Amino acid sequence: MRSAPTILHLDMDAFFASAEQASKPSLRGKAVIVGGLGPRGVVATCSYEARVFGVHSAMPMAQARRLAPNAAYLVPRFAFYRAISEQVMGLLRELSPLVEPLSLDEAFVDLEAGGAAWDDASARLAGAKLRADIRAVTGLTGSVGLAASKMLAKIASEQAKPDGLVVIEPGTERALLGPMPVRTLPGVGPATGDHLRRVGIHTVEEIAEAGEDELVRLLGKAHGHALYAMALAHDERPVVAERETKSVSVEDTYDIDIHDRVRVGMEVQRLADRCVRRLRSAGLSGRTIVLKVRRYDFSTLTRSETLRGPTDDPAVVREAAARLLDSVDTTGGVRLLGVGVSGLADYTQEDLFAQAAGEQEDSGVAEDADDVPAEAPVVPVERRWASGLDVTHAEFGHGWVQGSGVGRVTVRFETPDSEPGRVRTFRVDDPELEPAEPLPLVRGPFAEA
Numbered sequence: 001m002r003s004a005p006t007i008l009h010l011d012m013d014a015f016f017a018s019a020e021q022a023s024k025p026s027l028r029g030k031a032v033i034v035g036g037l038g039p040r041g042v043v044a045t046c047s048y049e050a051r052v053f054g055v056h057s058a059m060p061m062a063q064a065r066r067l068a069p070n071a072a073y074l075v076p077r078f079a080f081y082r083a084i085s086e087q088v089m090g091l092l093r094e095l096s097p098l099v100e101p102l103s104l105d106e107a108f109v110d111l112e113a114g115g116a117a118w119d120d121a122s123a124r125l126a127g128a129k130l131r132a133d134i135r136a137v138t139g140l141t142g143s144v145g146l147a148a149s150k151m152l153a154k155i156a157s158e159q160a161k162p163d164g165l166v167v168i169e170p171g172t173e174r175a176l177l178g179p180m181p182v183r184t185l186p187g188v189g190p191a192t193g194d195h196l197r198r199v200g201i202h203t204v205e206e207i208a209e210a211g212e213d214e215l216v217r218l219l220g221k222a223h224g225h226a227l228y229a230m231a232l233a234h235d236e237r238p239v240v241a242e243r244e245t246k247s248v249s250v251e252d253t254y255d256i257d258i259h260d261r262v263r264v265g266m267e268v269q270r271l272a273d274r275c276v277r278r279l280r281s282a283g284l285s286g287r288t289i290v291l292k293v294r295r296y297d298f299s300t301l302t303r304s305e306t307l308r309g310p311t312d313d314p315a316v317v318r319e320a321a322a323r324l325l326d327s328v329d330t331t332g333g334v335r336l337l338g339v340g341v342s343g344l345a346d347y348t349q350e351d352l353f354a355q356a357a358g359e360q361e362d363s364g365v366a367e368d369a370d371d372v373p374a375e376a377p378v379v380p381v382e383r384r385w386a387s388g389l390d391v392t393h394a395e396f397g398h399g400w401v402q403g404s405g406v407g408r409v410t411v412r413f414e415t416p417d418s419e420p421g422r423v424r425t426f427r428v429d430d431p432e433l434e435p436a437e438p439l440p441l442v443r444g445p446f447a448e449a
């Protein structure tokens with residue numbers, strides 16, 4: 001492991017919600033919740049003001065509404081967030097060719113590879129300058145963690161939140177990690193966390209105390225070995241410029257076609273277990289289970305099933321693979337079987353992003369679902385007026401949809417650099433009201449980008 005804290009982890013603070021607050025002056029300092037507003041919606045991001053009420057990412061939207069009934073509920077504007085994300089990633093690439101984005105608002109940067117830092121002092125300086133540049137260019141804040149490994153840099157940025165910078169000095173890692181919960185370590189998903197808890201291992205120090213043999217006995221060779229190393233703060237994973245892994249899969253080709261349906265089922269279970277071991281040793285979990293079957297005549301089928309959340313649980317993957325196999329005719333024999341998991345996430349935000357995006361498509365029209373009679377038909381024109389979207393009015397100018405329902409749409413007229421604006425209500429089919437593009441958050445020398 002390197003001897004200087006030159007791996008940087010950047011995490012924008014409450015990214016979607018902060019972007020909305022910067023964009024909508026009336027929401028600054030208020031509880032803002034961004035996510036799917038449909039019946040199965042989840043919270044993608046909430047502002048720090050909303051967290052006070054106990055709202056957090058991944059929470060069902062219905063529960064958030066009970067906890068914070070007066071918060072502003074907005075649909076995500078992904079194109080807008082992506083534009084800001086590109087500005088941020090551009091700043092990171094000025095520091096180093098080795099930038100590894102994890103989601104729209106999170107990335108690792110190898111400062112040493114770019115010559116941007118080589119010791120503690122230069123790393124701190126680069127981190128502080130980056131935070132200032134991000135603020136100047138985007139108007140938003142990001143937190144920076146600096147350490148000698150990816151694992152510790154990520155933990156440092158978590159400690160730095162919000163709007164801060166934390167350096168973990170090389171040599172202090174083990175003492176810092178010791179009392180932390182096992183879930184802190186990459187590769188410890190919900191299933192592994194439960195498994196460890198059942199044998200009385202709650203903290204990172206307890207993993208280290210259990211010893212490598214015990215970990216391997218509990219979790220298998222690859223995963224046990226990797227986890228033990230992480231608990232000792234050994235993390236040699238390099239920062240890679242591209243996410244190289246889009247899926248994890250294993251397959252076997254058989255010398256003799258398998259005809260026995262029971263045997264085919266057993267092979268699929270075995271492959272599912274092997275696939276999960278790979279997934280875990282890479283510190284990943286995934287949402288989509290894929291089954292591949294090549295039959296005696298070389299025809300190849302793939303079947304997939306997408307779960308509601310990411311998993312690294314062998315039982316869940318086995319069951320999904322078995323369900324997929326049920327839909328495949330294997331009479332005549334199979335010569336190859338494969339099981340894979342895609343839709344990978346090592347950090348939850350990515351997955352939330354996917355869920356919120358899926359939600360967006362079927363989210364209804366009203367900010368307040370209760371205001372709309374259940375039998376009300378969804379009029380296509382109303383779909384344009386989801387809460388949070390930008391609009392422009394011939395007379396009143398630029399604004400955003402605060403809510404809509406029963407044939408009306410309420411618009412607040414304000415822009416990123418205006419005072420908090422006034423609210424007006426229109427008929428949803430008002431010809432003077434049109435959807436609009438988001439306005440840039442920062443005007444001036446940086447705005448033309």
Ligand SMILES: [Mg+2]
Nearest residue numbers: 011012014105
């Ligand atoms: Mg973030």
